[in-house]
Amino acid sequence: MNARSASAAVMESVEVSAGAGAWQPVCALDDIWPDTGVCVLLDGRQVAVFRLADGSLYALDNHDPHSGANVLSRGIVGDLGGEPVVASPIYKHHYRLRDGVCLEDPGTPLATYAVAARDGLVWLHC
Amino acid sequence: MSTRKQHIVVVGNGMVGHRFVQELLAVHSDLPAAGIELTVLGEEPRPAYDRVHLSSFFSGSSAEDLSLVEPGFYQRPGLTLRLNARVAGIERRRNTLQLADGEVLAYDKLVLATGSYPFVPPVPGSDRPGCHVYRTIEDLEAMQASGATSASGVVVGGGLLGLECAKALRDMGLRTHVVEFAPRLMVVQVDEGGGRILRSKIEELGVQVHTERNTVDITDGATARHRMVFADGSWLETDMIVFSAGIRARDELARQCLLAIGPRGGVAIDGHCRSSDADIYAIGECASWNGQVFGLVAPGYDMARVAAAHLAGSAGVSFSGADLSTKLKLMGVDVASIGDAQGRTAGARACVFTDELKQVYKKLVVSADGKRLLGAVLVGDAAEYGTLLQMMLNGLELPEAPEQLILPAPDGMAKPALGVDALPDGAVLCSCNNVSKGQLCAAIEGGAHTIGELKAATRAGTSCGGCVPLVTQVLKAELARQGVAVNNHLCEHFAHSRQELYHLVRVEGLRSFAELLARHGRGRGCDVCKPTVANILASCWNDFVLKPEHAPLQDSNDYFLGNIQKDGTYSVVPRIPGGEITPDKLIAIGEVAKRYGLYTKITGGQRIDLFGAQAHELPRIWGELIAAGFESGHAYGKSLRTVKSCVGSTWCRYGVQDSVGMAIRLEHRYKGLRAPHKIKFGVSGCTRECAEAQGKDVGVIATERGWNLYVCGNGGMKPRHAELLAADLDEATLVRLIDRFLMFYIRTADRLQRTSTWRDNLEGGLDYLKAVVLDDRLGIAAELEAAMAQVVDSYACEWRAALDDPAARKRLRTFVNSDAGDDNVVFVPERGQIRPATAAEKQMRFKGIAVVPETV
Ligand SMILES: Cc1cc2nc3c(=O)[nH]c(=O)nc-3n(C[C@H](O)[C@H](O)[C@H](O)COP(=O)(O)OP(=O)(O)OC[C@H]3O[C@@H](n4cnc5c(N)ncnc54)[C@H](O)[C@@H]3O)c2cc1C
Numbered sequence A: 001m002n003a004r005s006a007s008a009a010v011m012e013s014v015e016v017s018a019g020a021g022a023w024q025p026v027c028a029l030d031d032i033w034p035d036t037g038v039c040v041l042l043d044g045r046q047v048a049v050f051r052l053a054d055g056s057l058y059a060l061d062n063h064d065p066h067s068g069a070n071v072l073s074r075g076i077v078g079d080l081g082g083e084p085v086v087a088s089p090i091y092k093h094h095y096r097l098r099d100g101v102c103l104e105d106p107g108t109p110l111a112t113y114a115v116a117a118r119d120g121l122v123w124l125h126c
Numbered sequence B: 001m002s003t004r005k006q007h008i009v010v011v012g013n014g015m016v017g018h019r020f021v022q023e024l025l026a027v028h029s030d031l032p033a034a035g036i037e038l039t040v041l042g043e044e045p046r047p048a049y050d051r052v053h054l055s056s057f058f059s060g061s062s063a064e065d066l067s068l069v070e071p072g073f074y075q076r077p078g079l080t081l082r083l084n085a086r087v088a089g090i091e092r093r094r095n096t097l098q099l100a101d102g103e104v105l106a107y108d109k110l111v112l113a114t115g116s117y118p119f120v121p122p123v124p125g126s127d128r129p130g131c132h133v134y135r136t137i138e139d140l141e142a143m144q145a146s147g148a149t150s151a152s153g154v155v156v157g158g159g160l161l162g163l164e165c166a167k168a169l170r171d172m173g174l175r176t177h178v179v180e181f182a183p184r185l186m187v188v189q190v191d192e193g194g195g196r197i198l199r200s201k202i203e204e205l206g207v208q209v210h211t212e213r214n215t216v217d218i219t220d221g222a223t224a225r226h227r228m229v230f231a232d233g234s235w236l237e238t239d240m241i242v243f244s245a246g247i248r249a250r251d252e253l254a255r256q257c258l259l260a261i262g263p264r265g266g267v268a269i270d271g272h273c274r275s276s277d278a279d280i281y282a283i284g285e286c287a288s289w290n291g292q293v294f295g296l297v298a299p300g301y302d303m304a305r306v307a308a309a310h311l312a313g314s315a316g317v318s319f320s321g322a323d324l325s326t327k328l329k330l331m332g333v334d335v336a337s338i339g340d341a342q343g344r345t346a347g348a349r350a351c352v353f354t355d356e357l358k359q360v361y362k363k364l365v366v367s368a369d370g371k372r373l374l375g376a377v378l379v380g381d382a383a384e385y386g387t388l389l390q391m392m393l394n395g396l397e398l399p400e401a402p403e404q405l406i407l408p409a410p411d412g413m414a415k416p417a418l419g420v421d422a423l424p425d426g427a428v429l430c431s432c433n434n435v436s437k438g439q440l441c442a443a444i445e446g447g448a449h450t451i452g453e454l455k456a457a458t459r460a461g462t463s464c465g466g467c468v469p470l471v472t473q474v475l476k477a478e479l480a481r482q483g484v485a486v487n488n489h490l491c492e493h494f495a496h497s498r499q500e501l502y503h504l505v506r507v508e509g510l511r512s513f514a515e516l517l518a519r520h521g522r523g524r525g526c527d528v529c530k531p532t533v534a535n536i537l538a539s540c541w542n543d544f545v546l547k548p549e550h551a552p553l554q555d556s557n558d559y560f561l562g563n564i565q566k567d568g569t570y571s572v573v574p575r576i577p578g579g580e581i582t583p584d585k586l587i588a589i590g591e592v593a594k595r596y597g598l599y600t601k602i603t604g605g606q607r608i609d610l611f612g613a614q615a616h617e618l619p620r621i622w623g624e625l626i627a628a629g630f631e632s633g634h635a636y637g638k639s640l641r642t643v644k645s646c647v648g649s650t651w652c653r654y655g656v657q658d659s660v661g662m663a664i665r666l667e668h669r670y671k672g673l674r675a676p677h678k679i680k681f682g683v684s685g686c687t688r689e690c691a692e693a694q695g696k697d698v699g700v701i702a703t704e705r706g707w708n709l710y711v712c713g714n715g716g717m718k719p720r721h722a723e724l725l726a727a728d729l730d731e732a733t734l735v736r737l738i739d740r741f742l743m744f745y746i747r748t749a750d751r752l753q754r755t756s757t758w759r760d761n762l763e764g765g766l767d768y769l770k771a772v773v774l775d776d777r778l779g780i781a782a783e784l785e786a787a788m789a790q791v792v793d794s795y796a797c798e799w800r801a802a803l804d805d806p807a808a809r810k811r812l813r814t815f816v817n818s819d820a821g822d823d824n825v826v827f828v829p830e831r832g833q834i835r836p837a838t839a840a841e842k843q844m845r846f847k848g849i850a851v852v853p854e855t856v
Helices: A003-012 B015-027 B051-059 B135-149 B160-171 B190-206 B252-256 B297-311 B385-393 B438-446 B451-458 B467-483 B497-507 B513-520 B529-541 B556-560 B581-595 B615-627 B661-670 B731-748 B757-761 B766-774 B781-795 B797-802 B806-810 B837-845
Strands: A021-029 A037-040 A045-053 A057-061 A076-080 A083-087 A094-096 A112-118 A120-123 B006-011 B037-039 B079-080 B087-091 B096-099 B104-106 B109-112 B114-116 B131-133 B153-154 B175-179 B207-210 B217-219 B225-232 B236-237 B240-243 B245-251 B267-268 B280-282 B287-289 B327-328 B332-337 B349-355 B362-367 B371-379 B428-430 B568-571 B599-604 B610-615 B640-645 B679-684 B697-703 B707-709 B723-729 B827-830 B834-836
Touching: A003 A045, A021 A037, A021 A112, A037 B723, A045 A120, A057 A112, A076 B529, A076 B581, A120 B236, B006 B015, B006 B079, B015 B037, B015 B297, B037 B349, B051 B135, B087 B252, B109 B297, B114 B661, B131 B135, B135 B160, B135 B240, B135 B497, B160 B175, B160 B207, B160 B240, B160 B327, B160 B781, B175 B236, B190 B207, B190 B332, B190 B349, B190 B362, B190 B371, B225 B240, B267 B280, B280 B297, B287 B497, B371 B385, B385 B428, B385 B467, B385 B581, B428 B438, B428 B467, B428 B731, B438 B451, B451 B467, B451 B757, B497 B529, B497 B731, B529 B781, B568 B615, B581 B599, B581 B610, B581 B615, B599 B834, B610 B615, B640 B661, B661 B679, B661 B697, B661 B731, B723 B766, B731 B757, B731 B766, B757 B766, B797 B806
Parallel strands: B006 B037, B006 B109, B037 B079, B109 B280, B131 B240, B153 B175, B153 B240, B175 B207, B267 B287, B640 B679, B679 B697
Antiparallel strands: A021 A120, A037 A045, A045 A057, A076 A083, A083 A094, A112 A120, B087 B096, B096 B104, B114 B245, B217 B225, B225 B236, B327 B332, B332 B371, B349 B362, B362 B371, B568 B610, B599 B610, B697 B707, B707 B723, B827 B834
C-alpha cells in the first residue's frame, strides 16, 4: 500500500465503483469553481471532474463519443428532471453525472470514477 | 389513340391569370392525366408578379422579389407559358385566337385575364416624353429613368394609386404635387372629413395637393420640362408627370369579337365567370359582374377559384360580389374604408370622432336602428379596422355605446378587442386570400402553431397583411381552446418566456442566475436556461462574463471566448472594425497564426479567423493579438459580429458617403452588445449596395442626403430582405434609431431568434415596429436609449479582462493538473495549412505512423 491509497482509505463513506485502482489527489478544490468542471490528465487518461454548487463531486470520461472530441469537462452542468447532467459543448448530448448514461442515446454509458474532497484537495479513484 | 385533349388557353399572366393556373392545378395536379392541355399567353416579358406591392420596387425590391411564380412552376407536363405573346384577336366561330405575330391557336375553352390599363385623360400633350403611367415593372423603370433627370414631378389623380405614386416620386427626391379633379383626395373611399385630415397629413409630408384642377393642356415649360395648364387658367410647371386617373378594363378582345360588355366596360360575366359565349370565361379586372368591375385583387382571386372549379366540372361554387373595404398606409398615413363609407344606405346614421391635433378622423356609419355597422372611415389611425370590418361583414350586434369603438381609450389602455370567439366559422378574416376563421382553426388543429406556420398553411396574411392581428388572436384563442399548452416556458427550470425573464431581471434589478432561479425558477438550471440568462444579464448589466457567478452559465464559446470546433479546439477572431486593417496588423495576425500553427481563413464578415487553438494556448494568443493592437471580435457570443462595409466615397467613384468610417463607428458603438442571437450589420456607400446591407440585421445605405436604415434582413438558410425603416437620416438620428431598434429586439425576442424571424412573428409587422421605433408609440424610446447607453459605456475587451483577472486566467487550461495539450487533437496538412485529422487518420497515428506536420 502506498501513501496515496493510505490517505484514501479514510474515504470509505464515498461510493466507490471501481475495484482495482488507487486514490490520487488531482487538484485543489478551489481549482474547480462551483457548477463547473475541469479536465484531469492521469496516466494519459482524461477525466472530467465536476463540482456542483451543493458541494457534490462527479467524475466521468472527458471523451464525448458523439463528437469524438475530449470536451465534456467544458460542458454546462445542471439537472434534467432532478438528475444532475452535463451537456456536451459540441452537439449538446446530455450525460448523467451519476452513471455516465447519455440521455439521448442510453446504449453505452461513459465510465465514471469515484471522486471526493479532502483537506482542500480533490481525490480521484482511477 | 387516346381521346382528344381539352385545350384551355389563358390570356394574360397577371396576378389573376396566374392564380387561375394555381387553382386549376389544385384540382388537377396531373394535367395530362386529366386530359387537359393548358396554355398561358402573357403580353409582358416576365411571368406574373405582385402588382399590389409594385411600389416596393422603389424601395429596393427587385423584379425577382416581386415574382409570384416559383422557379419551375410552369415547367410541368401539359402546361405551357408563353411570354411576350400578345393576343390580337379571337375568332369565336372557329374557336381560335390569333397572336400579334400572326400565329393562330385553337382553344376549347378560353379564359380572359387581361386586367386593366391606366386611363390617360385625352389632354393635348399627354404623350410627351416624361409622361408616365403606373402599372407594370417597365412603367416603373421608365419613371426611375425620368426621375433621375428631374427635380419635380406631378401625379394626376388623387386616388389610392395616385397617392402611392406620389410617395414614389417623393422618395426619388422630387418636389412632388398631386393634381386632383375632385374636391378631395380618395373620393371613392373617404368622406369629406376624412379627406381633409388626409390632405393635411400628406401636405405635412411635403407633397403639395391641388384639388378641383382639370388639366386641359400640357406644353413646354419655362422653368421645367412641362407646363400643365388647368381649366381655370392657372398652371403648374414640372419635369415629369404620372397619370393615375383610374383604370379601364382591357376588354378590347371581347369587344372585337362581340361578346357582351358591362355598362361600365369589362367582359360581362355570370356567377360562374362565363361570358356571353359559353366557351369563354373572364376573370379579374377585365370582367364585369352585375354591372360592376373590381379594381382590387381579392375579387379577382375569387373569380379565379370559381372559374377553375367550373371548368373542372363543379357548378356548385359561384362568384357573388366582393366587399371592397380597404385598409392601406399611404405615405405613412393609415387610411381605411369599410362598407358603406359614405353613408348612402337609407336611414344610415353617422358617429364621427375628429382630433385635429393628432390628425385622426374616424367615422362609423350605423343602421337606422343603431344595431348594425354599415360602414366606417378611418384616417390617421386604423387600428380598429379588423374589428370593425368583421362587425360589418358578419352583421354582429353593435355594443350599447358604439362610439366607444372609435374613441381613444383612457390612459392609452388597449380597447377591448372584438372577441374572436364571437365570429362565425364562415367569417372571412383574410379577404386577399379568402381564408375563413374555420380554415384557420382547421390549420391550427392540423399543427400550425405559430403565426409563420399558419401563414404558410393557409396563405392568410401573406398579401396585404392587414388581417395579421386578427389571425394572431384566432391562433392564440384556438391554441388555448384546443388545450395545446401555449408553452413559451424557457425550459423545465423556468415557467417563463425569455421576454418575461428579461423583464424580471430588469425590473427587479437581478444580477445573477442564482437570484433569478431562487425567485422565479426551480432545480439547478440547464444548458438552455443558463446561457440564456447569462445573455440577458449581459444585455442588461454588461458584467464581465467570466466572473465566478457568471462563468458556470456560459456556453463553451463564451467561457473560452472563442468558437469551439468539431475537434474541441477553438477558433480566434480578432475584431477588424469595418473590415479595415493596416498592413502591420495583417502581418501581426499572420505571425501569431504561424507561431501557433493555426489555420487561417477570411470570413464572410471581412475579418480573419484563426483555427486550431487549444484552451491552454488561448491566453497567450490573445496576449499577442492585444499587444499588436487588437481586441476580441466577439465572434463567439450571441452579440454584434461585424459591420461589413464597402470602400465608400473615399475611393469608389460611385460612393456618395464614407461607408467605411460609418461602419467603424457603428462597430465600435455596438461591439460587445449581447443579444438573443448574433447580429450582423452592413454599410454601403451607395445604392449599388456592395456591402449587401439588405441581407443584414441592420443595414445602412448611403443616399445623397444621408443614410437609409434597413432592418431584419438575413442571409443564411432562410434569406430575407431587410426592410426600410427610415430614410435620409443624419448620423445622430441613425444611431438613435438603431439603439432603439436593437434594444427593442433584445427586450422582446425569443431565445436564439434572429431579427428576421422575430420580425416575421411580430404582431403588427413593420408598421408596428415603425410605430415603436420611430413614433415611440409605447413611450419606451428613452428607456431603450438609456439601456443601450449603459451597455456602450460599460464595454470592455473580454480577452483583456480575462488576462487581467488571475482567477479567470487560471481556468483557461486544457488540464487542471498538467500543462500538456490534448493528444486527441491531431492535424494533417492540406493546401499548405492544417486541418483536423479524420478518425481513420488518427488511428493510423496511434499505430505509430506520423501524420502531424511539425509546426514551426
Ligand atoms: C401600383 C398598384 C397598386 C395596387 N395596390 C393594390 C392594393 O393595395 N390592393 C388591391 O387589392 N389591389 C391593388 N392593385 C390592383 C391589383 O394589382 C389588380 O387588381 C390585379 O393586378 C388584377 O389582376 P389581373 O390579373 O386582373 O390584372 P393584371 O395583373 O393587370 O394582369 C393582366 C395581364 O394580362 C396581360 N394582357 C392584357 N391583354 C393581353 C393580351 N391581349 N394578350 C396577352 N396578355 C395580355 C397584361 O399585360 C397583364 O400582364 C394595385 C395596382 C397597382 C398598379
